[in-house]
Each structure stands twice: as structure tokens, then as C-alpha cells.
Amino acid sequence: MKKRMKASPLLSVIIPSFNQVEGLEKTARAYQYWRVNEQPVDQPHLEIIVADGASTDGTQEWLNDNKDLFDKISIDPDSGIYEGMHNGLRLATGKWVLFMGTGDIPVPEGLEKALSAIESTTKSTPKMFAFGVHLLPPREPGVPKFYSPSWGNSLLWRNTIHHQGAIYSRELLGENPFYLQFPVLADYHLHLRIWKSKVICNCHSFIISEVAPGGVSRNFSRGLYREEREMKSTVLTSLEYLPQILFTRFKWLFKKLSK
Numbered sequence: 001m002k003k004r005m006k007a008s009p010l011l012s013v014i015i016p017s018f019n020q021v022e023g024l025e026k027t028a029r030a031y032q033y034w035r036v037n038e039q040p041v042d043q044p045h046l047e048i049i050v051a052d053g054a055s056t057d058g059t060q061e062w063l064n065d066n067k068d069l070f071d072k073i074s075i076d077p078d079s080g081i082y083e084g085m086h087n088g089l090r091l092a093t094g095k096w097v098l099f100m101g102t103g104d105i106p107v108p109e110g111l112e113k114a115l116s117a118i119e120s121t122t123k124s125t126p127k128m129f130a131f132g133v134h135l136l137p138p139r140e141p142g143v144p145k146f147y148s149p150s151w152g153n154s155l156l157w158r159n160t161i162h163h164q165g166a167i168y169s170r171e172l173l174g175e176n177p178f179y180l181q182f183p184v185l186a187d188y189h190l191h192l193r194i195w196k197s198k199v200i201c202n203c204h205s206f207i208i209s210e211v212a213p214g215g216v217s218r219n220f221s222r223g224l225y226r227e228e229r230e231m232k233s234t235v236l237t238s239l240e241y242l243p244q245i246l247f248t249r250f251k252w253l254f255k256k257l258s259k
Helices: 021-038 059-065 081-089 108-119 186-196 222-233 238-258
Strands: 011-017 046-052 072-075 096-099 128-135 166-169 201-211
Touching (some): 021 059, 021 108, 046 081, 059 072, 081 096, 108 128
Parallel strands (some): 011 046
Antiparallel strands (some): 096 166
């Protein structure tokens, strides 16, 4: 086991969890294995935080038996994934933040490159970084295997940043960055708000995370696209929003026909 100087963390990895004990264990052990066996000793410290929404599937008991896998643990009832993210964020002390899901795992080479990139930033450089992700099978029709980030007008049409590939400065996020009235697309809403405020996001195509299947935003229901319209109506101008009324309905129809 490598010995590492304990220091203020550069990156806080926050894992919201609810009744997903197997996925949580997979994610936690992947980070632990990397930190113990693979992370270069001269790289900055990470802190791993789990924010559990008072699970009833044995997660709480598992957390109690495996406290050594985490730097901090929060167990509090929440309204969903984004309130869980807020609960974890309140415990975070890193200068930068990455949100993972249960069952997601880091890609060591990519994560090490990402840490080197954010460690070299100064006050004049980006407050947000975005990296590629690998979407693990099974994948729904039309969902790509690899997801490369982009930052620009393409955000008007789809969320071009996966949260498992986004690393935000703690300063940028504030206390409660996600709007809880959008239970599925609050991260997309956050990205649109950040982009509209002209924040620089430094995008890289290399992969830092492998994303487990079955995320809530990949249930392509009519309600998902209704939420997308409602979400976009709060942040886009009238001219930007008008095409979305038809476009989101076309997206729903395309997904339905692709099944």
C-alpha cells in the first residue's frame, strides 16, 4: 500500500445513493482500489463522499461496515438524486467537485490526466472542465457508446455534458446549484445556466468515467421531454425557446420509433 501525505483535497467525488447497495459498493471499491494501488503518490488527495437518502435495502448497514471506503458519509432522507448531491456538497472540502452515480466507475488513466489539468489551473482559467464518458451496455437505441463533451450552442438542443464527466469548481457551484423542481434534468438546467452566464468550460475528449446503464434521464418518456420544455423555458430567450416546443416532441417521437 502506497503511503500518501494527507492534505486538503483537490477534488471531492460525491456519490448520491438510494437503494442501490450493489452499485454503490462497485463505485466505492473502484475508487478505493485506484487510490491505494494505482494513483501516483505525487498526485493530490481526493475525498470520496457518499450521500445516501436513507436507503432501506441494506445500504445503511453496508456503509456502517465499510466506513473506511469513504472520507465522509451523509445519511438523510431526500427528494431525489439532486437533493442527495446537495447533501454531499455540504460536506465537500475540495476545490473541485465531481458527481458520480452508483455503479459508475473511474477510468484511472483519464482521471489522472484530469487531475493534472485541474491542478494546473489559475484564477484566470476555467471554472469548469468536461471530459468524455463511456456509457456501459445495455444502451437504449440512439444512445452512443462514447460521449464527448462540447460547450456552446449545441447545449440548446441536448445536454452535451454528462455529469460523470463534469468537474466543477466549488466556487462555481455555490450551496444548492440544482433546481429541485426538475427531478431528472436539473444537471442540464445547471449547464445551460452556466453557459448562458458565459463561464468558460475546458473540454477534453479523453474518458474519465464509465457510466452504469439505467440512469433516470435515459427513460425517454413523454414526461422527460415535458420537463425539458419547462426547464428550458426558465433559462432560454423567447427566440431560443420557440423551436424547442417542436424539437422536444420530435425527439420523443424519434426515441419511441427507435425502440
